[in-house]
Amino acid sequence: MQNWQWEKDAKEVEEKVGQAINRLKEFQPPGKIFLWIILLLVVFIGVRSSFYQVGTEETGVVLRFGSFSGFSESGLHFKIPFGVDKVFLVKTGRVLKEEFGFRTAMIGAQTTYTNKDLEEESLTLTGDLNVSDIEWIVQYQIADPYKFLFKIKDPEGTIRDLAEAMVRKVVGNSNVSEVLTTARAEGADNVQKELQAALNDYDIGVRIVTVKFQDVNPPGPVKAAFNEVNEAEQQKESLILQAREQYNREVPKARGVARSTILEAEGYAIERINEAEGETSRFLALLTEYRKAPEVTRRRLYLETLEEVLPRLEEVYIMDEKGSGALPLLPLRSEKKGGAQ
Secondary structure (H helix, E strand, O other): OOOOHHHHHHHHHHHHHHHHHHHHHHHOOOHHHHHHHHHHHHHHHHHHOOEEEEOOOOEEEEEEOOEEEEEEOOEEEEOOOOOOEEEEEEOOOOOEEEEEOOEEEEEOOEEEEEOOOOHHHHEEEOOOOOEEEEEEEEEEEEOOHHHHHHOOOOHHHHHHHHHHHHHHHHHHOOOHHHHHOOOHHHHHHHHHHHHHHHHHHHOOOEEEEEEEEEEEEOOHHHHHHHHHHHHHHHHHHHHHHHHHHHHHHHHHHHHHHHHHHHHHHHHHHHHHHHHHHHHHHHHHHHHHHHHHOHHHHHHHHHHHHHHHHHHHOOOOEEEOOOOOOEEEOOOOOOOOOOOOO
16 A cells, blocks of 8 residues: 555665665765765755655555655656655555455466355344354545545454454344345345444545445355355245246236226127117107007018018918918919019
């Protein structure tokens, strides 16, 4: 965190100058030449240590005589040499990460993870007195580099201690099944909020970006049993979702069929009522005519009925009045092709 390349170079130059001075003392040149050499070396060291560079992801914190003087952005800057100004470089433009329960290791170009000998970080007691093995990360940014450097002695260690305390608090208020299944994301959000509140109380200039539970597992000896429970919970949720899908598909369909049946019934009822009213009006009209001329009306109804019935018959038999027999006649129904027979 406190890597000052220019001051390191200056110290190396000072060491070389000291060695050169010792050699000059042994050589014992004339007094004026020796003073000029010392003066030139002092000027060189002063010029060399008067400039420092701040990287693109860094912010420089400048102290003058041990007191805060200001910040410096990325680029090349001037400072008063010989320890008057001191510059601390802080990576404010980078998201920093703390890992718990595991560590990331680089082997060549391949990234590997290990959790060996980290059980003290990962094993956490839940609210129902079960143990869960949790691996999580905390990502944060340095919002105020001065507070991060000088408000507290060990800011990284403080962040780690507070993060562990908040995780154990949140997990301790939940049961093991919630921690392993449904409450994982909610628990991480609660840890992030409480951790940020605690860091704000410490006033160390840190902003939490995210808290994420990488992996949540039961301890090794009971892992198989917990996995079975987890699978059962997932199967339960799957069946519930399937039942809801079936419900959402069948209920609207049944409601549509019921509505259609009701509308058909209402239409049929209206049709039957209209037909009944029409028949009633027709019957009343015939009754009126019948009362005026009964014989004529009776004959007209008889003929109209015959006109409707006779075309449906294949053959017609007319009986004579004496009852001697029936006389077969040609069919009265007309054919569409070939004309009447």
